[in-house]
Amino acid sequence: PAPLPPCPPAHLEAAGPPHRRPRPHPGRGGVFNPSVDPALLRFKPEVVKWLEARQSEDPLFRLNSFDTPDGRGNKVFLANAGMYSNLFDVRGYDSIIPAQYGRFMHLFQENGDLFFNRIGPLYYDGYAALDSALLDLLGVRYILTTVDISNPNYQLVYDNEIRVYENTDALPRAFVVQDKEDLSGFPKPDRSGWPEEMGLALRSLNPREKVILDGETNGLGHDMTPADAAEAVNSAPSSVDIISYTPNEIRLAAHLDQPGWLVLADAYFPGWRAYATEVAGVGGRGSESISQPSNLPTSNLPTEIELTIHRANGAFRAVYLQPGQWEVRFRYAPRSFQLGLYGSFLALVTLTLIGGYWAWGKLYRESETDSPIKRVAKNSLVPMIMALSNRLIDFAFALLMLRILQPEGAGRYAFAVAFIGLAEIVTRYGLGTLVTREVAADRSSSNRYLANVSILRLYLWLAALPFMAAILGLYVVFGGLTYDVIITVALFALGNLFSNLSDGLTAIFYAHEKAEYPAAIASITTLTRVSLGALTLLLGWGIIGLAGVSLVANLVTFLVLSYILVVKIFRPAPQVRPGPAKNNGGRKPAPHAQPSALDHLFPH
Numbered sequence: 154p155a156p157l158p159p160c161p162p163a164h165l166e167a168a169g170p171p172h173r174r175p176r177p178h179p180g181r182g183g184v185f186n187p188s189v190d191p192a193l194l195r196f197k198p199e200v201v202k203w204l205e206a207r208q209s210e211d212p213l214f215r216l217n218s219f220d221t222p223d224g225r226g227n228k229v230f231l232a233n234a235g236m237y238s239n240l241f242d243v244r245g246y247d248s249i250i251p252a253q254y255g256r257f258m259h260l261f262q263e264n265g266d267l268f269f270n271r272i273g274p275l276y277y278d279g280y281a282a283l284d285s286a287l288l289d290l291l292g293v294r295y296i297l298t299t300v301d302i303s304n305p306n307y308q309l310v311y312d313n314e315i316r317v318y319e320n321t322d323a324l325p326r327a328f329v330v331q332d333k334e335d336l337s338g339f340p341k342p343d344r345s346g347w348p349e350e351m352g353l354a355l356r357s358l359n360p361r362e363k364v365i366l367d368g369e370t371n372g373l374g375h376d377m378t379p380a381d382a383a384e385a386v387n388s389a390p391s392s393v394d395i396i397s398y399t400p401n402e403i404r405l406a407a408h409l410d411q412p413g414w415l416v417l418a419d420a421y422f423p424g425w426r427a428y429a430t431e432v433a434g435v436g437g438r439g440s441e442s443i444s445q446p447s448n449l450p451t452s453n454l455p456t457e458i459e460l461t462i463h464r465a466n467g468a469f470r471a472v473y474l475q476p477g478q479w480e481v482r483f484r485y486a487p488r489s490f491q492l493g494l495y496g497s498f499l500a501l502v503t504l505t506l507i508g509g510y511w512a513w514g515k516l517y518r519e520s521e522t523d524s525p526i527k528r529v530a531k532n533s534l535v536p537m538i539m540a541l542s543n544r545l546i547d548f549a550f551a552l553l554m555l556r557i558l559q560p561e562g563a564g565r566y567a568f569a570v571a572f573i574g575l576a577e578i579v580t581r582y583g584l585g586t587l588v589t590r591e592v593a594a595d596r597s598s599s600n601r602y603l604a605n606v607s608i609l610r611l612y613l614w615l616a617a618l619p620f621m622a623a624i625l626g627l628y629v630v631f632g633g634l635t636y637d638v639i640i641t642v643a644l645f646a647l648g649n650l651f652s653n654l655s656d657g658l659t660a661i662f663y664a665h666e667k668a669e670y671p672a673a674i675a676s677i678t679t680l681t682r683v684s685l686g687a688l689t690l691l692l693g694w695g696i697i698g699l700a701g702v703s704l705v706a707n708l709v710t711f712l713v714l715s716y717i718l719v720v721k722i723f724r725p726a727p728q729v730r731p732g733p734a735k736n737n738g739g740r741k742p743a744p745h746a747q748p749s750a751l752d753h754l755f756p757h
Contacts, residue, residue, distance in 0.1 A: 200230075201238050203311050204295065208239075213326045213398060215241040215291055218274040219283070219298035226299035229315055232271065243291050246271040252345035254420060257468045260355055261285035280304060283320075290360040290466060292418050294323040324418065326398075327405055329391040329474075330364050331413045337368025351467055364414045364465045373426055374459030376473040377412075381458060383431055383477025396480070403483040406432075409476050414463075417470045417483065424487030427460040427472050429479045457482075459559060486556070492687070495553050499684060502546055506676055513669075539672035543679045550683040554699075557690045565638050566696040573645040576621055580613045580653050585660040592664035599661055600725055606660075610653045621646060637697055644700035651707040658714040665722050674713055682706040 207214065218229050232244035243258070248270050258272050262282040266273030275282050275296075282288070283296065283304050295310075296302065296318045302309075311317035339348030348367050358365060388410055396404040407415050460481070465471035472481065555563050584606045592599050625642060628634035659671040682702055689698030718725070 197238075199313055200297065200311060200315055200317060201235075201240075203317070204235075204240055205238055207295070211294065213241060213292070213395065214294035214323070215243050216295040216297060217243050217288070217293045219277060219296050219300065219302065220274045221277045221298075221300060224299075225315075226277065229274075229299060230297045232274075241292075243293055244272050244274055251420065251422070251468075252343070253347065253464075253468045256345050256347060256352070257287065257355070257466075260352060261287050283307065286358060286360055287355060289320065289322045289324050290358075290418060290469075292323050292326055294320055296320065324360060325393070326419070327393045327395060327407075327415065327417045328361075329393055329407065329409060329413045329415055330360070330362055331411060332363040333414060334363055334365045335368075336365060339367075341367070345467075346464075347467060355467055358466065360416075360466065364416055364471050365467065366463050366465060366471070367467070369421070369464035371423065371425060371462040374428075374461045376461055377429070377458065377475040379412075379475060382412075382475035387478065401485045405481045405483075407474060407479045407481055409474050409479070412473070412475050414465070414471045415474050415481060416465050419470060419483075421462070421464040421468060421470050424485055424489070425462055425470065426484050426486055427462050427470075428457040428482045428484070429460055429472070429474065430457050430482075432478055432480050456560075488557075488691075491553060491556055492691070495549060495687060498549050499546070499680065502542065503680060506542070506680075510673070533668075535669045536672040539676045543676055546676075546679050546683055550686060553687060554690065558695065562696060565635065566641065566699060569638055569641040569645055569696065569700065572621075572625075572642055573649060576617050576646065577649055577652070579617050580610060580649060581656060582613060584610060585656045588657060588660035589663045592661060596665060599664070599723055603657055603661055603725055604727070606657050607654055610657065611650070614650050614653060618646065637695065641696045641700040644697070644704050648700070648704035648707040651704075651711040655707065655711045655714055658711070658718055661718060661722065662714075667721065670717050670721065671714065674710060674717070677713075678706050678710045681709070 204216070216230075216235065219226075220229055221227055232242055232246050235242045250267070250270070250272060255267050255272065259267075262275055262279050264273045264276060277298075277300055280302070283302065284306065296307065298316055298318065300316075302316075302318045306322045307318040307320055309316060310319045334354060336348040336350055336354060339350050341348055346367070346369055351365070351367060354365050387408060389408060391409045391411070391413060392407070393415065394406045396406050398404075403417065403419070405415070405417070409415075460472040460474075462483075463471045463473075470483070474481070554566070558566060588602045588606050592602050621642070625634065625639055629639070662668060662671050685702045685705070686699050689695075689702055692698065694701070
């Protein structure tokens with residue numbers, strides 16, 4: 154059968170290239186199937202070339218079309234066709250369209266395109282929609298059409314196969330306003346999250362003077378306060394320049410001579426975060442700095458301030474800035490992706506540990522006739538490998554924790570960890586090394602050493618508590634220590650008791666050459682701790698939640714080690730009068746433990 158005639162795309166039909174009858178391509182299915190000349194794939198309409206040339210002046214302009222119901226002006230430029238040339242189009246064909254954007258686009262002209270999964274163009278003869286300030290807010294600079302537009306703020310700038318009109322009132326992608334209208338107190342009855350008064354407020358909005366807020370934020374950071382204002386402020390009018398623009402990060406240079414709202418006319422969406430850094434000599438007027446490196450100094454940069462992103466004008470983003478020269482950075486970092494990556498990593502580690510456990514059971518057999526080299530290798534390599542895997546897991550969790558807690562929260566958590574680490578030196582005092590050495594020489598003394606060392610550690614822990622409380626009190630009075638850190642340290646201190654008791658059990662395992670059990674339990678505990686830790690961070694429990702997870706993990710470790718000790722080695726039992734410890738009469742464990750305790754302070 155003869156090939157069917159081609160059906161040219163609508164946007165090419167309007168552009169008007171001559172279409173030839175398709176030629177069959179023997180040997181490639183072309184004799185039977187319809188085909189067209191592959192050269193059409195490389196065809197670029199003249200209007201697209203003209204629009205690309207305009208990008209040298211303003212790379213971030215947006216376009217729309219003014220379609221007629223039929224004829225050449227119907228579907229004059231299909232919405233998604235501009236993606237081939239990196240053109241920004243306010244229309245679009247997609248299966249998932251945010252409700253806030255759909256409602257916003259219907260404010261200046263309603264149509265039924267949303268029922269067909271598309272944000273449609275403006276339709277003839279809705280000339281009033283072309284004068285809407287909301288179209289200016291979107292940054293729509295060019296209108297593509299085949300009809301005359303006589304609105305006073307539109308100029309004909311291209312007249313060939315179609316016409317292109319320039320909207321001279323279009324706003325830039327980012328700008329500053331000083332006033333706001335807060336609608337957060339009104340109810341939000343629909344899925345878009347808009348207050349009831351939002352539609353009326355937007356129809357009467359002058360976006361050059363005011364921003365409308367509805368109370369929707371990303372829940373992170375804070376609005377700048379007068380304390381954040383720059384010491385020296387240039388008296389030049391407020392201005393914004395875009396330093397770089399990529400799909401995942403936008404960097405702006407903003408100068409404000411008074412407090413105001415930086416509005417970015419990009420879609421508000423969960424996962425975006427904003428940061429501001431005070432700088433000097435960044436930016437100026439014009440957009441020539443697009444995609445150029447920042448002029449920021451590479452050292453001595455001020456600390457970034459995380460800003461709260463507000464939903465502005467129903468669909469966009471805004472942050473509040475104080476007077477000064479700022480570099481503002483919008484970064485798309487959705488927590489869902491971070492958690493997915495983190496969960497995949499934990500799943501991979503879990504599968505690896507399960508595989509290692511299976512291989513260990515298949516390949517390793519222990520007997521009384523094993524050579525010393527085999528026992529030494531088992532008790533050295535297994536703990537080393539498991540400890541390395543634990544460090545990798547902790548490293549991955551630290552990345553997630555830093556993302557969620559941010560520098561301030563991570564710093565508070567680090568203080569609590571360091572504080573309890575110093576206290577642990579006193580409460581442990583190297584007694585684990587003492588138990589391992591003495592019990593390895595005489596395994597019959599396991600019960601005596603475990604009981605005595607556990608009681609001694611309990612006394613040391615109780616004795617350390619008043620000193621810890623006194624030091625924390627000094628930090629509260631003179632160092633401004635917050636109460637969440639105090640609660641975190643208290644939970645760590647309680648968990649430290651179980652950790653010390655577990656250390657005594659681990660020493661017994663080492664003395665009996667069963668180091669693989671504590672190593673395996675440590676890995677399982679680490680997986681449990683970081684999994685529950687991620688959950689507590691997502692629930693917003695912060696560093697107190699992490700300390701609670703640590704307490705639970707230490708308690709579970711102690712219980713599991715106790716159970717394995719009873720099953721695999723011996724059952725601890727109380728002794729009325731324990732005999733003197735071998736070699737030192739049971740009276741002087743401290744001198745032997747001192748070197749190990751000092752190793753905590755002066756690591757090699």
